[in-house]
Amino acid sequence: MGKKILMLVGDFVEDYETMVPFQALQAVGHEVDAVCPEKEAGETVKTAIHDFRGDQTYLEERGHDFEVTATFDDVDPAAYDALVVPGGRAPEYLRTYEAVLDIVRHFFEEDKPVASLCHGPQILAAAGVLDDYEMTAYPAVRAEVEAAGCAWTDEVTVDGNLVTAQAWPDHPEWLAEFFDLLGTEVTDREVATADD
Structure with a gap:
């Protein structure tokens, strides 16, 4: 049975870090x-x-x-099983919304799976949830996440409920680890061609 997952986006969120996990999670049944913030279902954000x-x-x-x-103001984080926080430019200002930080805190307080990469951990740092975690992010964000109390790694990292990666080139490993946190089992499928 698929999970219900929340993704936080904003103008100039990173394109691949939004579109790829959004579609990959749907492809496996979630x-x-x-x-x-300030957007209703059906409105758009620009990506970078x-x-x-x-x-x-x-x-x-x-x-x-x-x-x-979905409409941001209607979101009840308790209705979701997991959270995705992509990177790009959006985290710079999304972290200034107290409602965004409250959503993030809910997922950590309830020990629900959280996947974040690139600049997304700027939001996690602002929410004050990174103390004692081991994690990674885009290297330019290292000082911020270390100041928030975490230990730095330079590879895809899983620590408890949190899986982090440096950027979209890490998608294969990052998504596989997130699927594991979600309890998602992806089985091999045979590929048939017209020549078979």
Whole structure:
């Protein structure tokens, strides 16, 4: 049976870190609600694509319009089994909404699975929930998450209810670990072609 999962998004959330987990979680049978403060179901947020080309930081380009699927003001975190906090530019300002921080705190207080990557842990740090966790994030966020009380790693990390990754190139491992936290079993399927 699928879980009900909440995803926190906002304008210029990272495109791949939103679209890929949103669709992957649905593909294995979970229900995902993407919400944004001050937005209602059916409205959109703009995404940003962060690419890594060997510069000192990522290159940022305009992504897609991503439709939120539920109205933020109607969200009851108790109705959800897990939380996804993607990165991009959105966490910079989403962490200023007390309602966003309260949602995050609920998932940690109830020990529900939380998946976050890239700049998403900026929100977790602002919520004050990272004390004594081992985790990772986009390397430029390291000082923030360490100041929030966690131990740093440089790879996909699972610690209790929290799975973290540095950026979207970590999706295969990060999503697999999140599926494990959710109790999702993905079985191999045979692929048949017309030549078989």
